[in-house]
Amino acid sequence: MLYHFYELNQAVLHPARAAAEAYRLLWRNPLNPVSHSVMGRGAAAALELFERSTRRYRKPDWEIDRVVAHGRDVAVKPVTVLTKPFCNLVHFQRDLPTADQKKDPKVLLVAPMAGHFATLLRGTVRDLLPDHDVYMTEWIDARFVPRAAGAFDLDTYIDYIIEFLEAFGGDVHVVAVCQPTVPVFAAVSVMEARRDRNVPRSMVLMAGPIDTRKSPTAVNKYAMGKPLSWFRRNVITQVPWPYPGHMRLVYPGFLQLSGFMGMNLERHVTAHRDLFHNLIQGDGDSADKHREFYDEFLAVMDLSAEYYLQTIETVFMEHRLPKGEMRHHGTVVDPSKIKRVPLMTVEGHKDDITGVGQTEAAQDLCTSLPDTMRAHHLQAGVGHYGVFNGSRFRNEILPKVRTFMRAHQPRKSMLKRVLQRVV
Incomplete structure (x- = not known):
């Protein structure tokens, strides 16, 4: 049932993510006078962090042309x-x-x-x-x-x-x-x-x-540090419908990601805090580097x-x-x-x-x-x-x-x- 709860959570958050992205574009629009203020940039930065933190990241492109x-x-x-x-x-x-x-x-x-x-x-x-x-x-x-x-x-x-x-x-x-x-x-x-x-x-x-x-x-x-039975009980779950592999037993990507993040949690919290400050300060290069790294790091597979x-x-x-x-x-x-x-x-x-x-x-x-x-x-x-x-x-x-x-x-x-x- 764990995977099903995760999918339900993603579905519940989807409208909020869509709204956050829409309002972020509003606060970032150069025709909006507030977008040039600290308040406008702060609001856009907070909305982007929310959208990125709740998004499911898909397989990235190769980008080798x-x-x-x-x-x-x-x-x-x-x-x-x-x-x-x-x-x-x-x-x-x-x-x-x-x-x-x-x-x-x-x-x-x-x-x-x-x-x-x-x-x-x-x-x-x-x-x-x-x-x-x-x-x-x-x-x-x-x-x-x-x-x-x-x-x-x-x-x-x-x-x-x-x-x-x-x-x-x-x-x-x-x-x-x-x-x-x-x-x-x-x-x-x-x-x-x-x-x-x-x-x-x-x-x-x-x-x-x-x-x-x-x-x-x-x-x-x-x-x-743990018996194999622990891994079987705690990290293995079934793929939910409507994925093609529904009912297949997997070690799901979202559990792996929690493990990856937990290994260096302080570093990841600091990186997202820095992204927030860089967005407010208009440091686009640093923000782009953050996005590039985490678009790859947060994309996981079952x-x-x-x-x-x-x-x-x-x-x-x-x-x-x-x-x-x-x-x-x-x-x-x-x-x-x-x-x-x-x-x-x-x-x-x-x-x-x-x-x-x-x-x-x-x-x-x-x-x-x-x-x-x-x-x-x-x-x-x-x-x-x-x-x-x-x-x-x-x-x-x-x-x-x-x-x-x-x-x-x-x-x-x-x-x-x-x-x-x-x-």
Whole structure:
């Protein structure tokens, strides 16, 4: 019933939000003399805060229209190339000649399925596009997936990753950010155990919980502090009608958002107070930055209950992957089988979500991988989001990732080059 009460609350507040937005426009209208006064700006600011605080934020747009690649400014168009019930595989097509496209390594960027939409990695995609042919997983809000599509758990997640990798025929580098490091690492382990010829050219794991026993954070301790039955009773609920996924059991986005806000409540209260003052003072640039951040941060999606509970149990409570106890459809996931896929791990020194050493643990599990096929980078001065977004990522982390990928990008044989010259 919790989800139903939430929807009822949204419906009750809808007329008030509409009225607040209408009156805000009235107080902001330059033809209204009061709009130029402190009282007018204060009233408009208060109304905007009310509307933004009670709004349900939808999935943001990608807002990646153009990029500079190969010395030219080209158009970018996100195109869905593969569709699954819970995920779309999106290709960011650059308007480049085929010859230039082939020069750049293909990259499959696996976005977190941890509450926020894949657009959270908008900056990561934008920074990759100049030198890479980028594909990305775009996870679908579980409340929009009909029950007829079946369940989605950690095993299904791994199946999706394997299917996506096989679609490239081995010609792709896979990059997993945060939560998907575990299913991606498991998927590559399973493919190596099967001697699958479609394993990726390399694997980059960034700020992910491979072994949460190392440097446990507040997030890790919270997950371990309660039994699984507590999570099942308190955070799992049914999607209400009329959503396509009505009656599906989910971990709803609004509960996740309350957790996100609670972790740094004072910071968020201060940010909204600053927005109020900036609106009164007419500081449009600061207000726009606030809107841009919170339009993304407050947009959340429902997660399938099966996937959420299995992840809590497998990754955070029982640490099955580093213990060698994780299974995929009953078969043990064995990272020691990884022999052909080079591995790079990346961590942030100030990461308060995924502690230092949790991602690097993947290196210790790949016992059959030679040193020439490994790399690890610990970035100083960045927290969790700084590992995959922002100036430090763009200027210090990405160049190392790019170098690692290109070092393991196969080149044409000398014979082929000679034949090409002859022709």
